Amino acid sequence: MPKQEEAVMALPDALRVPLHPRLVRYGHAQRRHITRRSPSFAATPVTHKGLTLQAAPDTRATTLVISSATPRSESLDLEDVRDIQAEYFEAMRRQIERYGGVVEKYAGDAVLALFGAPIVHEDDAERAVLCALGMQAAIELVAQGARRKWNLEPAIRVGVNTGDVVSGIWDTGTRQDVAVTGDAVNTAARIQAAAEPGEVLAGAETMRLTRRRIKYGERRDLFLKGKAGPVPGYPAVGIRDRLGERWEEGERTTSLVGxxxxxxxxxxxxxxxxxxxxxxxxxxxxxxxxxxxxxxxxxxxxxxxxxxxxxxxxxxxxxxxxxxxxxxxxxxxxxxxxxxxxxxxxxxxxxxxxxxxxxxxxxxxxxxxxxxxxxxxxxxxxxxxxxxxxxxxxxxxxxxxxxxxxxxxxxxxxxxxxxxxxxxxxxxxxxxxxxxxxxxxxxxxxxxxxxxxxxxxxxxxxxxxxxxxLRPLREHDAAVLAGAVLGGINLSPDLERYVGERAGGNPFFVEELLRALEETGGLEQRNGQMHLVPDIAQRLPITLTEILLARLDRLEAQVRTVAQVGSVIGTSFAVRLLAEVVGREQVALEMPLSALQDAEIAFPRRSPDPGIRLQARHDAGGCVQHAGAKAAQRPAPPDRPSHRAPVSVG
The missing domain is CATH 3.40.50.300 (P-loop containing nucleotide triphosphate hydrolases)
Known part of the structure; x- marks a missing residue:
């Protein structure tokens, strides 16, 4: 790294919290302003009645899987019920762990599992649905024993849903548990209740995220408690013989460019x-x-x-x-x-x-x-x-x-x-x-x-x-690809700049950003060009944020926090300012900053002056690896981290 008094670390635009004003001068007022909006360098645990909530102030995609058994025979002894439940829970646990999930809780005949919390994978929704299908296959082995011993036909319902959840890690002193709450969890439970015995039923967002890998049946309109209108549900019927490719989706096939x-x-x-x-x-x-x-x-x-x-x-x-x-x-x-x-x-x-x-x-x-x-x-x-x-x-x-x-x-x-x-x-x-x-x-x-x-x-x-x-596309090629995604329409300068800054020449980012804008009404056509709607939301599609956060989650907690604090300051910042914000000596930041360099998330620049210099990094490879993008979508209260999650309930 350069000498500390000259060191400037540059971060990509995707990491910056959009609602936070950029620093233009250095001072204590700015430091207080940043500190209120950035993750604490060492999160302060919250303790209540012997339980400690280890706060994790970031936003991420999480998938929940809940399986629930159909009613059992009331004629069974409690010991027999316990034996069946033990086999059932063990079979479900094996499927959850096979696909990298975490059991959140066992409650009655239900199992709630998480995919994406506390660790994000870029394919959490797919893992959740495959886990749900695996649960249905695994229950058959449990059913064989139940038929032989008690003449029972145990079956399970599984529902899968994707949405925003609030999550945290509770520390009881002897173990740590991940807990989630939110409307997505409630919706998942109601989708699960609407499923038929032996069925896996998925919500619309989960279906969209997994349809390349999973084969679905016809849409069903579900009338769920607490919902003003019908909620679409899609039965997952199996795994596709061939993995679909993203450029084959929709009405337009994207051409190869550059x-x-x-x-x-x-x-x-x-x-x-x-x-x-x-x-x-x-x-x-x-x-x-x-x-x-x-x-x-x-x-x-x-x-x-x-x-x-x-x-x-x-x-x-x-x-x-x-x-x-x-x-x-x-x-x-x-x-x-x-x-x-x-x-x-x-x-x-x-x-x-x-x-x-x-x-x-x-x-x-x-x-x-x-x-x-x-x-x-x-x-x-x-x-x-x-x-x-x-x-x-x-x-x-x-x-x-x-x-x-x-x-x-x-x-x-x-x-x-x-x-x-x-x-x-x-x-x-x-x-x-x-x-x-x-x-x-x-x-x-x-x-x-x-x-x-x-x-x-x-x-x-x-x-x-x-x-x-393969390198990121050049600016001209990225613009050609963007036009092809939109059906051959030219992009306005503001839209071309928007896509260029956020995608950095990465074809997948270009396609997903534009399709997300189309779906959310963020584009309008005027005078033969496609324009960005003013005041468009800064939210990134789940398909991108899962990739970004999966990269960030591979880093140690201290390194992640430094990246997030730096992103709040701006796309480029002096190391001594970062040290001032987090309340640490500059020497204490050498390890996390070196880790960010090794991960290609941040890189050093020599500054012509000791002040702040803002600089965006238009590099798709870098953007993929710098993953504070979820934090850029919706600020979370410091002790209630928010996660966007595919949720699966069964």
């Missing part, structure tokens, strides 16, 4: 792969910068030029703890197996596919492939020579079988293997993948990998793979 150079590089590698010179290309970039969009455009272009085979696998944020998740996803796509298929359906599909693909292979090689690939998909070991072998031997058999499968694919047709979001890869898949892709140079195959910065690929030290880094 990636001509990268596309030429990819087309060149594909030409070489078709000629038998296998290629491994890694696309690196921040969330929303367009990695998946570029891959989709490449697949469309090469698919129209001849017969090719495209094989896909995708890592998920909640799949890191599931061993061999990526390989299982890859095999499901190759052999036409759905994620929700029962075990008895998987074996026949895998067997038919392997017999067709490995026709010229030795019978023992086919049996070995059926054994080890089947195990990846959840099947029990079969009758191959390695069926009873130790783990290391079976791992080598898995590598051999995958090499055999990929080699057979490339012999039949030029193949493109797309592996997305490898920053979430599980360790077992990564170890196997490293061995398998070492064969690629001898195959007619292009392996295209996407991941975010920060993950180190296991082939980094190899000389032959190529790496393409």
């Amino acid at each position: 990636r001509d150079r990268e596309m030429l590089e990819l087309l060149d590698t594909w030409m070489r792969a078709q000629g038998g010179e296998g290629q491994l290309v890694t696309l690196v970039g921040e969330p929303g910068v367009g990695k998946s969009r570029l891959v989709a455009e490449l697949v469309d272009r090469v698919s129209s030029s001849g017969a090719i085979r495209v094989l896909r696998g995708r890592c998920l944020s909640y799949g890191q703890e599931i061993s061999l998740w990526l390989l299982a996803d890859l095999l499901r796509g190759l052999f036409g197996i759905r994620e929700q298929d029962a075990i008895e359906e998987i074996g026949p599909k895998l067997g038919v596919g392997l017999r067709e693909l490995l026709t010229g292979s030795e019978p023992e090689s086919r049996r070995e492939a059926m054994d080890v690939l089947g195990e990846v998909l959840g099947l029990a070991p079969s009758n191959s020579a390695v069926a009873s072998a130790e783990a290391s031997i079976r791992r080598q058999a898995l590598i051999r079988s995958l090499r055999l499968v990929l080699g057979s694919l490339s012999q039949r047709a030029a193949t493109m293997l797309v592996l997305e979001d490898l920053h979430w890869i599980d360790r077992a898949s990564q170890d196997v993948l490293r061995e398998v892709v070492s064969d690629i140079p001898g195959l007619r195959m292009l392996v295209l990998v996407t991941h975010r910065s920060g993950w180190v690929a296991p082939w980094t030290e190899w000389s032959w793979p190529e790496r393409i880094v």
Whole structure:
């Protein structure tokens, strides 16, 4: 860092609280003004009747899941009721923890779980609905025992809703509990009550956030207590066979903009792969910068030029703890197996596919492939020579079988293997993948990998793979994309400036900001241009704030607080002013400021004078990582942090 008396830390515009006036001079009056509106450097706990509320003054997206059982038989003994409840609660807890949620409370026959508090993930709503679907599947195992012992048919209702909640962490001395309140929780409970036994019912916002991954039934109008009009509800019926892409949503398909150079590089590698010179290309970039969009455009272009085979696998944020998740996803796509298929359906599909693909292979090689690939998909070991072998031997058999499968694919047709979001890869898949892709140079195959910065690929030290880094769009390209999102209408200078400042050239941010403005009436067309409605609200879409807050939540509490206080001061501030505001010596801020630099949330600038210099950072990669955006939406009272949350009740 520069010398402290000259140090200026710059923060992105997305972190700034819009209602707070920028500082133009330094003084004690300004310090008091800032302090009243910024998070305390060390939040003061609030104690009441032996309970301590650990205040967390920020705003974030949170998902709640509540499951509630249908009425039980009154003829059961209390001990039997307790046994059923224990099995039921344990089954629900396992699903909640599987998808990264937190149990808020058990009450009667209900379970309330949170996704997004105290930690935010960028896909909390999706996790909540998948958890709810998992709850319905898990209750069947409980029901089997209840049928056998007591002739009962236990079932649960699950409701999912997204909205604003107030949350806090209560410390009882022996444990800490997260508690939430708000209309979103009440609405979630009423949606849950409106669901049929065995059904998952979601609110409109939850459906909108998860429809790329989840398949929904027809809309139902729900007449809920306390609501003036009908509330839409959507039954979640399962997981989609293919993940929908955001540019495919709505009536307009967004075109690819500003990636001509990268596309030429990819087309060149594909030409070489078709000629038998296998290629491994890694696309690196921040969330929303367009990695998946570029891959989709490449697949469309090469698919129209001849017969090719495209094989896909995708890592998920909640799949890191599931061993061999990526390989299982890859095999499901190759052999036409759905994620929700029962075990008895998987074996026949895998067997038919392997017999067709490995026709010229030795019978023992086919049996070995059926054994080890089947195990990846959840099947029990079969009758191959390695069926009873130790783990290391079976791992080598898995590598051999995958090499055999990929080699057979490339012999039949030029193949493109797309592996997305490898920053979430599980360790077992990564170890196997490293061995398998070492064969690629001898195959007619292009392996295209996407991941975010920060993950180190296991082939980094190899000389032959190529790496393409996607940068934010240039200002002109971002404006062209914005016009395409709005159906080809030119943007007015004020709207173009608004989008440029907040999106920083990130295509996902551009699209989400404009669509949010369209949905909320923030745009109006005049004289052949689209204009920003005056006094438009500063609220960011949930899709963006979840990404921003997920980045911020990875930092320690002290570092997060420094980022939020700095954002209230402005997009650029002197370190000595920050120290004055938080009431600490400048030396005490060295650690949190260094952490912000490492996370690319703030960066040092030398100031020509010792005063304050305001400077916005128009950088999408930075904006994604600086996540005080939720605090910028709605100030929360200091001891009642507010969270926007997808809420799921079951």
